[in-house]
Amino acid sequence: MRNATRVWICAIVALLCCMPLGASAARKEINVLMESVPDTDFVLECLPEFEKATGIKVNIESVTYAAMHEKLIPQLTARRGSYDVIVVDKQWVGEFVGAGWLEPLDRYIANTKGFDTSVYVPALFNQIGQVHGSTYMLPFYNYSMGLVYRTDLFKDAQLKSEYKKRFGKDLAVPTTVEDYIQTAKFMTRNYKGEQIYGVIPQLARGVGIHAEWACLMFAHGGDYYDSRWKPTVNKGGALRAAEVLLELYKTSAPAGATAYNFDEVFSAMSQGKGTMMATYGWMLAKLNDPEQSKVAGKVAMTVMPGGHAVGGGWGWAIPKSAPDADAAWQFLSWVESFEVAKKRALLGGAPTRFDVFRDKEVLAKYPTMSEMEKIVATGNRCRSCSAQTRSLMCWPESSRKP
Template structure:
């Protein structure tokens, strides 16, 4: 009798021990942890939320994504970092915030993590230009997450139309093609500007603030101009920059829809996607959207070409987009979990999945993937642009936000004819020099 009892007792203990070990084995590594991520509201964001849920299923760590507009995002994360409230563990970091975030030590240097997980991350597969999303003086304060290139977006149905081509040839004496020089851009924009038919040749952002400043800098790059260098030398009042602003003013005077001086990025994209505007200089993240009939009236009618430059030679492409950084104030254990999330979303498999769902590439393998190339025939063009990408045409210096604010006002004053191009940039240069003098 006693033996039976002993056997039953041992058996129960064994079952209990097995049960405990099985529970322990199946438990997810970060069960109960919560990562709070502040993200820019852009086309990639919806799927970032989905990825957050997948990460929870895999690891147990819940990812709460706070989706914010451009201005609000910067405000919220900067206030979080400066007041050490640890509200966010992770944040999407605009390429142009790199210098400021690095100098202030707001996001942690990821170099040790990257070196440790070099093989697992397949670092050589990550396109070199994308490292500008977070690289500053040997530190990597954000990891590349969504790479954008600026290119000329145009209507292939209009530029390829036989009647339009004949009329253009008769008027300008050369073939109508996607413009490669700024002179050609002017001709094509003028040719297609027909306000009475509700059609406008070329559109750009004009709203005071980051919208107008960033769009103008892309044209300034086309003229070979620059704003400042890392030593604080100011070039924004150079003849090339003034010439670029004169052309920029002309866009609003002659070729853009009436409301363009108050356009933000979404307004500009809407103007193109609704067929109102024929050409725009735009970020590649928007490219897939032109083929989505739910948001586009120009499905199958879009071409993606080089951004015209003054000479048409040595094409380079403005590079931008979003990295992802870890709040430097949070505990090292939480930083480790946050890094696991970054590593996971940057993996080849997830990057491909994200790309199929409005993501933006950072890897060579993503841009060469046969399945993706079949779904997105513009990827080879995009790869060329990434290879020739310039991540520094907007100065990624610590003073960028204030420089952008100055340009956001002065360029807007030029397009609304409160100031001439020369007056606007002379004032901007004085103000930027004062900024460095302080």
């Protein structure tokens, strides 16, 4: 009997020794909180490759922008949170870094062979990457604003002839604010039996109208504050921007534009009702998708009139409350590698790296990427990390309807 017992014990020990190491513990899991946007979907498509190579299970939770900040704060202030990786909007950088909620990434970068942050477009890296000499984020995707326009309308022979006769110059995509106003008025008409408008603006109270106004403010040399941090949103370029936005609404936009947010402007533009629209770079792929847009193949994008616009994006970060910062970095160094960043761009993502913007395969699929690089590179930002949160104080005033 005792011999039989020994045999059973030996068999059990042998079985345990044959089990994969850490069958219950070695298979790590990390939790990631992201916004519900196309670029998140592109990460999800690439994810099986990482999980297979590392054995790390990645649980991505995506939520709406409206819910994200509120969901993050309790996690960031906890001694040990639930999320190993988060994405940070540029508007939150000052708040999150200033409060000490984000883990500096410099030591991880230094210890990762071949990891180079100089590949990021400086206009983005200075917003959602480095703060006061330390790196807290890696730029994930950009939402720098540019001017979307209908290529078919600007090539229309009848419209070109009429414009030349009226103004004595060729019809072209506007590069100045004055030409923007003039072209928008001209393009507001009945075109082949359909009413079209010169511009499709976001004018509902909120982030959208603020962005429309800020693009025009930067074009007129304005800013939120002067060198002493005294608000300047009620004079100079900022005031002129408000006047231009009001003029565009009255002369060149649908009457219902005062209720337009992101979804409404996309709907109007994709239905062929607009000539131009100030919007985010990643919108272009959606507008050129035949399944989502009637004007697919007839839409391009360029730098905003005046040469500057709202620059922005999201950055990957590791919270100080992360349960497993090392595994989190393993994921970040993979997802921001050239190969994966390129794959995301080919799926329709909004790049942040020079080498992805200039990649031959990416340019072959999306020729407008060269123009997108210019848009990202010329995007304006607040002068410091703290300015990002201070600028929020301007929103109630800058987001009132015309």
